[in-house]
Amino acid sequence: MTSHPTALTPTAALLTAAGVAVALLAACSPASEADVDAGADASAEDSTEGSTEGSTEGSTEQAAPPAVEDTSRLDEVLDAGSLAVCTTGDYPPFTELDEETGEYTGIDVDMARDLAEHLAVEIDWVQTTWDDLMDDYLAECDIAVGGISINTARSEQVFFSAPLMEDGKTPITRCENVDEYRTIEQINDPDVTSIMPSGGTNEIFAQEHYPDGDLVTHDNLTIFDQIVDGEADVMTTDRSEVLWIAHEYDELCAVNPDEPFDYFEKAYMLPRGDTVMKHYVDQWLVMALNDGTYDEITEPWFGDDVDL
DSSP states (O other), X not given: OOOOOOOOOHHHHHHHHHHHHHHHHHHHSOOOHHHHHHHHHHXXXXXXXXXXXXXXXXXXXXXXXXXXXXOOHHHHHHHHTEEEEEEOXXXXXXXXXXXXXXXXXXXXXXXXXXXXXXXXXXXXXXXXXXXXXXXXXXXXXXXXXXXXXXXXHHHTTEEEOSOSEEEOEEEEEEGGGGGGGSSHHHHSSTTOEEEEOSSHHHHHHHHHHOTTSEEEEOOTTSHHHHHHTTSOSEEEEEHHHHHHHHHHOTTEEESSTTSOSSOEEEOOEEETTOHHHHHHHHHHHHHHHHSSHHHHHHHHHHOSSOOO
16 A cells, blocks of 8 residues: 655645744854854864864974084184184295295285184184195194185085185296197197196196196295296196286296186185085175275285286
């Protein structure tokens, strides 16, 4: 037997419709202040619980923050009141030691003094050689200065400051012989005596590019006298040094100073990995290179007409 829904009487249907209408009006009408406050409290409670749970879960899952960097060499220098500076003292115009007075002079020597003045510390000079520069720096010094070239071998062991100048290897010889030594091929000859100090980038360059040449080493402070006296034919060194030597010796002339054989920059050696120390020195250099300090220091050595 099939059942059928019971039909509503007109009165019942009217009452039912009225009830639906009342319910719809209640749903659409604005909530009372009590309802709003209650809803806000519930929402805030849910939000607080959610954020607390999320924060707790996140903190347990996130990696620990990076460790604070160890004390910088800069802090050690400031605490000690002294800056240990390695320099060879044999490479004018950048660094030269007067054996009689024990005083250092040179462009980078004066720059190191300016840095120490900014730090309000004294300088402890450490004399080194080109052969021992890296070992002495790593063992004893906070910074190394004195016409030091940036290269990848050195960069494996130290940081370098921002560069002070662009440079490159170029020959210098007696003025009457300039045309004989304009190219690497001309210099790489058994009959050509190339002279250089022991250690450093000049010797490395000569050994690499003049394997067939006659290569001799000599004390760097009197090395150019050897060329003047005819004991050597040519020296390939940094353009900056060549320009200074040509200014000092009437007998010697720069060869291709505006077209060097290679390219590199000069800078100061700093502790590897010490970003705090490097940042300080770089900021000091930016100021010195732009406020006239560096120009004032270099002018007595090169004059106004040399563009480094």
